[in-house]
Amino acid sequence: MNTWRPTILWMAAALVVIVLVPLSTGEYGIEIGFRLLLYIVLGEAWNLMAGYGGLVSLGTASSVGIGAYVLVGMLNHISPSLPLALTASAVAAAILAAIVSPAVFRLRGLYFTVGTLALGEALRLFMINFNYFGGATGLFLRDDPPSPTGLYIYAAVVFALATIVISIYTRSRLSIALRAVRDDEAAAAQIGVRAFRVKLAAFTVASALMAVAGALQGLHLGTIEPYGTFGLQWSIDAVTIVVVGGMGQRAGAIVGAIVVVALAELLADYPELHVAINGLILIIVIRFAPAGLTGLAKRWWQYRKAAATPFAPAAGNAS
Amino acid sequence: MSGAVLVSNLISGVLLGGDLALTALGLSLVLGVMRVVNLAHGEFLIGGAYLGMFMLQLFGIDPLVGLLLIGLILAVLAYPIQKFLLSPLIEKGVEAPMMTAFGLSVILQNVYTILFSGDTRSIERSYATEPLVIGSVTVAQIYVIGFAISVVIIVLVHLLVSRTGFGRDLRAAATDPTAAGIMGVDVKRVYALTFALGAACAGVGGTLIGLAFSFTPTSGSGYLLTNFAIMVLGGLGNIFGTLIGGMLLGFLQSLGGVTLGDGYRELVGLVIFLGVLAVKPQGLLSRGRI
Numbered sequence: 329m330n331t332w333r334p335t336i337l338w339m340a341a342a343l344v345v346i347v348l349v350p351l352s353t354g355e356y357g358i359e360i361g362f363r364l365l366l367y368i369v370l371g372e373a374w375n376l377m378a379g380y381g382g383l384v385s386l387g388t389a390s391s392v393g394i395g396a397y398v399l400v401g402m403l404n405h406i407s408p409s410l411p412l413a414l415t416a417s418a419v420a421a422a423i424l425a426a427i428v429s430p431a432v433f434r435l436r437g438l439y440f441t442v443g444t445l446a447l448g449e450a451l452r453l454f455m456i457n458f459n460y461f462g463g464a465t466g467l468f469l470r471d472d473p474p475s476p477t478g479l480y481i482y483a484a485v486v487f488a489l490a491t492i493v494i495s496i497y498t499r500s501r502l503s504i505a506l507r508a509v510r511d512d513e514a515a516a517a518q519i520g521v522r523a524f525r526v527k528l529a530a531f532t533v534a535s536a537l538m539a540v541a542g543a544l545q546g547l548h549l550g551t552i553e554p555y556g557t558f559g560l561q562w563s564i565d566a567v568t569i570v571v572v573g574g575m576g577q578r579a580g581a582i583v584g585a586i587v588v589v590a591l592a593e594l595l596a597d598y599p600e601l602h603v604a605i606n607g608l609i610l611i612i613v614i615r616f617a618p619a620g621l622t623g624l625a626k627r628w629w630q631y632r633k634a635a636a637t638p639f640a641p642a643a644g645n646a647s
Numbered sequence: 648m649s650g651a652v653l654v655s656n657l658i659s660g661v662l663l664g665g666d667l668a669l670t671a672l673g674l675s676l677v678l679g680v681m682r683v684v685n686l687a688h689g690e691f692l693i694g695g696a697y698l699g700m701f702m703l704q705l706f707g708i709d710p711l712v713g714l715l716l717i718g719l720i721l722a723v724l725a726y727p728i729q730k731f732l733l734s735p736l737i738e739k740g741v742e743a744p745m746m747t748a749f750g751l752s753v754i755l756q757n758v759y760t761i762l763f764s765g766d767t768r769s770i771e772r773s774y775a776t777e778p779l780v781i782g783s784v785t786v787a788q789i790y791v792i793g794f795a796i797s798v799v800i801i802v803l804v805h806l807l808v809s810r811t812g813f814g815r816d817l818r819a820a821a822t823d824p825t826a827a828g829i830m831g832v833d834v835k836r837v838y839a840l841t842f843a844l845g846a847a848c849a850g851v852g853g854t855l856i857g858l859a860f861s862f863t864p865t866s867g868s869g870y871l872l873t874n875f876a877i878m879v880l881g882g883l884g885n886i887f888g889t890l891i892g893g894m895l896l897g898f899l900q901s902l903g904g905v906t907l908g909d910g911y912r913e914l915v916g917l918v919i920f921l922g923v924l925a926v927k928p929q930g931l932l933s934r935g936r937i
Contacts, residue, residue, distance in 0.1 A: 378742075382742070384742050384745070384746065386686075386749070428921065430925045431921040431922070431924040431925035432921075432924070434924050434925070434928035438684065438741060439879075439924055439928065441684065441686075441745060442684065442686075442872075442875050443920075443921060443924055445686075445868075445872065446872050446875070446876075446917045446920050446921055447917075447921065449868070449869070449872055449913075449917055450914055450917035450918060450921070453910070453911075453913055453914040453917070454914055456910065457908065457910035457911055457914065560868065564753055567746065567749070571746065600757040600758075600760045600761050601757070601761065603753055603756075603757045604753065604754045604757035604758055604761070606753060607749075607750040607751065607752070607753030607754035607757070608750065608754060609750075610746065610747075610749070610750035610753070611732065611747050611750040611751065611754075614736070614743050614746050614747050614750070615732075615735065615736065615743075615747070618739075618743065
């Protein structure tokens with residue numbers, strides 16, 4: 329139970345920040361805060377797959393897009409209940425993940441990245457060409473979306489839920505099996521870990537969380553179209569958040585999301601330059617700081633502790 | 648749709664598939680030998696198309712005449728990417744080089760947009776638009792030219808891999824880099840040359856594609872996925888399998904385009920890719936390795 333204390337403290341601190349910041353900064357703060365919360369949820373989900381499971385996905389866009397489309401469909405045609413629509417988004421993305429899992433889990437993960445990339449592109453092309461779901465023009469929310477503050481509260485609730493889900497997950501037996509599969513799938517299978525099921529669990533949970541984030545984004549925009557909703561940018565953002573923050577580090581998504589949102593605000597007037605710099609940061613971090621910013625901070629902390637107590641053994645990164 | 652139009656469409660697809668097989672071969676070589684998933688391959692391909700266009704616009708060199716030069720330029724440009732970006736990461740597993748290549752892909756797409764604008768481009772040549780009529784079957788001349796050139800280069804690559812000293816080193820490094828290194832193969836040199844060869848295939852194939860179709864800075868990602876589909880159809884590291892995989896995919900894409908509508912061409916390729924991965928991930932045509 330002791331291992332829970334830092335998480336609870338973290339969450340309490342985060343909650344205070346989440347409540348205070350927008351109250352003191354007004355509309356702009358709420359807008360940025362909303363995006364930050366969405367990105368943290370995306371990052372947490374992506375980190376579960378890649379950091380803990382070695383499943384490097386480039387298909388964030390497919391879950392985000394499914395989430396947004398299902399939400400709009402639910403609200404427009406079935407029920408005005410937002411919690412119900414968000415749940416439906418999550419379930420739809422989880423089902424999709426389960427359906428494509430036989431294809432993307434082949435060949436020891438080599439094709440997971442390419443397979444998920446193909447899935448996102450396939451869904452985008454399908455939505456553009458298939459006329460039933462609005463085609464290339466997309467769909468509109470029939471009713472007005474909630475106020476920015478209302479949306480922000482929803483995002484905060486989703487953030488809290490995602491944090492709880494991932495916190496429980498990363499402490500469960502399932503996550504030990506997941507890390508075993510990541511480190512050596514053959515050896516894990518030898519000692520009785522069902523690799524396929526373990527990966528499938530992470531993939532479906534992560535896809536569901538990403539879909540909820542996508543659904544909130546759809547709600548925020550009020551209108552969705554295939555180019556943006558299924559756009560590669562979602563995948564680029566998710567990758568950058570976690571790689572910069574720190575793969576497999578519990579605080580990685582939060583740190584990474586802050587950096588990515590700040591960079592986006594800074595370079596808002598230069599979209600191409602912004603994405604190019606994103607790519608450059610990705611390359612530099614992978615090469616020189618594979619554990620991301622949190623990894624760097626941890627190393628620095630351990631280095632200082634080791635310097636202070638000369639006989640203490642330097643501990644490795646536990647992830 | 649009349650029978651002649653249908654047949655013309657399908658033949659065009661097969662010919663185009665041969666062209667795409669050349670670019671897929673580059674991707675397949677790099678993955679097979681270095682175990683690097685080069686996610687920037689599509690941008691190399693589009694880089695070849697831009698090079699062909701600017702060569703014609705600025706110097707008046709016909710892209711077909713400058714084809715080998717384009718391949719050479721791509722190979723030379725790819726060399727430092729492999730040496731300074733990918734090579735230091737190869738021992739750290741599959742993910743690090745793959746994500747570095749992804750970062751590179753993102754950078755290149757946006758640098759192309761900044762330098763050349765997001766406009767749709769094409770390489771204007773008379774032979775690119777003129778049709779070739781044989782009986783009632785009509786195909787664009789450039790499809791036939793591109794197919795012929797691609798097949799010749801694919802055969803040359805096959806001879807390089809199967810008949811030369813470099814090819815022997817390459818096959819040894821692909822099978823077991825450590826053992827190959829102990830036996831005196833300069834594995835780093837093999838990797839550098841393989842990556843350069845892969846980029847050259849992308850550049851030459853990209854110019855041929857640029858002659859046949861219009862392209863934008865972001866067209867590369869679609870071709871990347873098509874190349875993966877071809878690679879999986881033909882079997883990783885199987886050179887002639889890649890050619891047959893390309894022709895098969897081209898045929899199926901055209902069939903999809905004819906029956907479902909032109910917008911579905913690319914989607915058909917992606918669905919086939921995911922389908923083959925689920926059913927027979929070693930590739931439909933896999934028997935031999937490199």
